[in-house]
Amino acid sequence: MAGILVHDLCKSFGAVQAVDRVRFRVAPGELFGLIGPDGAGKTTLLRMLVTLLTPDGGSATVDGLDVVRDYRALRTRLGYMPGRFSLYQDLTVEENLAFFASVFGTTVEAGYDLIAPIYRQIEPFKTRRAGALSGGMKQKLALSCALIHRPRVLMLDEPTTGVDAVSRREFWDVLARLKAGGLTIVVSTPYMDEARRCDRVALMQGGRLLGVDTPAALEAAYDRPLLAVRAAARYDVLQALRQFPHARSVYAFGEALHYTDARPSVDPAEIRAYLAGRGYPDATVEPIRAGIEDVFMARMAAPPPPPTASPT
Amino acid sequence: MRTVFYLLQKEFVQIFRNRAMLPILFAMPVIQLLVLSYAATFEVRDTPMSVIDQDRSLTSRQLVDRLVASGYFTLVDQPATPEQADAALRRGEVKLIVHVPPRFERDLLETGAAPVRLVLDALDGATAGVVQAYATQVLARVSRDVQARTATAAARPAPRIEVRPAFWYNPDLNYETYMVPGILVVLVTMIATFLSAMNVVREKEIGTIEQLNVTPIRKGPFLIGKLLPFWLIALVELGVGLAIARWYFHVPMLGNLALVFGLAGLYLLAMLGLGLWISTMADTQQQAMFIAWFVLVIFILMSGLFTPIESMPAWAQRLTLLNPMAHFITIMRRVLLKGAGLDAVRVQTAALLLFGTVLLTLAVRQYRKVTA
Structure with missing residues (x-):
């Protein structure tokens, strides 16, 4: 069984349980997302999977190789892009690429066709030092360096953090292309909206997984009525809604407030009437479908589910 | 072996591209040698x-x-x-x-x-x-x-003992002759220790170590790639320093220069091991710098360069046995000024061999590609 198999993986730093009995499975050729806020344990989990950190408990295999026992063999099959830009800023673009190719025992030419779609965009600047590149170009160089030895599995730690919206979309297009080429990809991100670009996602919080499924299945499993509330005085309305006796949760999502009710069903008109009574007659209330972020919020608030075997 | 070559290539490109570093590497030691050799004299005039x-x-x-x-x-x-x-x-x-x-x-x-x-x-x-x-x-x-x-x-002179001292190996009691080899040791040591102490920790600081650690590079080639450039640079500087000593200060060079370079290479391995060890323990370049500085000051002051080891209290004299720099200064003075062969410095050579082995072993063991 190739792909990635994670079984009850644990890691603690002192009293902090950074990763707590995490188990999931990634099929070969899948684009798998680790979604969670900062401090959820995504980086620690990834660092264990790329053999940089020894787990305290549990086991994991990547492409059929154990991350502890077979770490040396595994390193030749892995591509890893750390969250922080980790190339040599004082070397040029092509020097960085050639260096990483050579330490993997290969050449730029041998891996060129794989990286070509990404690398061609920065090739005009190949004599420029990596430190002088823009954020988006640095990211493309880092990805090129992580791919130059034709890995079978690619792991990316928050590749889109601090990148503008256009570059983010471009980057996910690149990942989709790589996936189409048969690469198994694990990518972590704090951006819930990026979950939709993944085949399946794991929601992570406080070192534990809150659920693993396709984005659509996760959203479909959201069983509570969800209302979007829009009003001019957003913050005041948020306060007012939280004081509503049946309110279960109220969060600000972009320009709207997402409201869930503690009862099985709710009539938007009731909420509209309540808000009008509190002095906000302009408030609009309409039912909406839940997004990944709603799912995340709901599961975060709920008591942690018992660890369950992941699907497949 | 190919990997070592690429690592060396990368390190040299980085060293020679660093505009602030080049003068530090090559001009400063020369200036220091010239200035210190004149300044560090015990002569009192006027x-x-x-x-x-x-x-x-x-x-x-x-x-x-x-x-x-x-x-x-x-x-x-x-x-x-x-x-x-x-x-x-x-x-x-x-x-x-x-x-x-x-x-x-x-x-x-x-x-x-x-x-x-x-x-x-x-x-x-x-x-x-x-x-x-x-x-x-x-x-x-x-x-x-x-x-x-x-x-x-008077009828006959009073009998008296006359002392006529003969100063061997340095008949004119020339301070430069005595000081220059020692100062040269200090400069070469500083270059080797500081550069190696700053290097691995620098990769830690800028995060490149993460990217390197997931590659299949073996520890051995990686560390050789890290140390060999500084070893070579330090030996080149020793050569430049000896040339200045020979033709500018007219320090007599009686000994075998091949022996000098051979023992210098051994000594530098010990100091590079020390620097690397510091580098693998420190988290920031600042920490590494302070630790390296602290150790070097003790080494320099207890090396016999400025104050003779013979005039130190007994406990301090025993401590200098643990100072690789003291041994190497002794070697330099004996071989250069007295023309001593390997036999005359075999104790010091054995000590350097021991320090080199211990320090390099400690450094290599300390460096881990996987964090526990």
Whole structure:
């Protein structure tokens, strides 16, 4: 069984349980997302999977190789892009690429066709030092360096953090292309909206997984009525809604407030009437479908589910 | 092996691309060698002196002339009273008072002995000691001359022991000859230790170590790639330094230069191991810098470069056995200035071999590609 198999993986730093009995499975050729806020344990989990950190408990295999026992063999099959830009800023673009190719025992030419779609965009600047590149170009160089030895599995730690919206979309297009080429990809991100670009996602919080499924299945499993509330005085309305006796949760999502009710069903008109009574007659209330972020919020608030075997 | 080559290539590109680093690597050691070799001398010249001559005889005038003619003293004042002289000493205007009492010449001729009082500003003990030694030498010479004059009058000269020192290996007591090899050791050591101490931790700081650690690079080639450039740079600097010593300072080079470089290579392995060890333990370049600096200051001060190891207390002398720099300075002085062979420095060589092995082993064991 190739792909990635994670079984009850644990890691603690002192009293902090950074990763707590995490188990999931990634099929070969899948684009798998680790979604969670900062401090959820995504980086620690990834660092264990790329053999940089020894787990305290549990086991994991990547492409059929154990991350502890077979770490040396595994390193030749892995591509890893750390969250922080980790190339040599004082070397040029092509020097960085050639260096990483050579330490993997290969050449730029041998891996060129794989990286070509990404690398061609920065090739005009190949004599420029990596430190002088823009954020988006640095990211493309880092990805090129992580791919130059034709890995079978690619792991990316928050590749889109601090990148503008256009570059983010471009980057996910690149990942989709790589996936189409048969690469198994694990990518972590704090951006819930990026979950939709993944085949399946794991929601992570406080070192534990809150659920693993396709984005659509996760959203479909959201069983509570969800209302979007829009009003001019957003913050005041948020306060007012939280004081509503049946309110279960109220969060600000972009320009709207997402409201869930503690009862099985709710009539938007009731909420509209309540808000009008509190002095906000302009408030609009309409039912909406839940997004990944709603799912995340709901599961975060709920008591942690018992660890369950992941699907497949 | 190919991996080592690529690592070396990368390190050299980075070193020679760093515009701030190049002058530090190559110009500063040369400047330091030139400046320190002149500055770090124990010679004391032109000591300001005041003379109270209450005898005013031929002999007393001769004595003062001799002191001035020696070049070590400058006559700045001839006060009438000892009180005036003391005040000048307190103000720091003079460092030495020579007090010739009345009846000096008569006592000397009649009894063969007469006191002269020397008062020294001993705030700087080392300098005062040197000044006193110089003054005593001059006074002894004057006294010999006087004895010689009286001896012609007498039937036969009084029997006395004359000491004629012969200074081997450095006949002119040239300070540069003695200091330059030692200073050269300090400079080469600083380059090797600081560069290696800063290197791995720098990759930690900028995060590149993460990217390197997930590659299949083995620990051995990685560390060789890290250390070999600095080893070569330090040896090149030693060569430049020796050339300056030979043709600029005219330091005699009696020993086998191949032996010097061979032992230097061994010594540098020990110091690179130390730097690497520091680098693998530290989290930031700042930490590494402070630790390296702390260790080097102790090494330098206890190396026998400025203060002879023989004059240290017994416990400190035993401590210097643990100082690779002390051993290498001994080797440099013995081989360069005395023309000693490997046999004469075998104890020091064995010590360097031991330090090199221990420090490199510690460093290699400390460096981990996987964090526990």
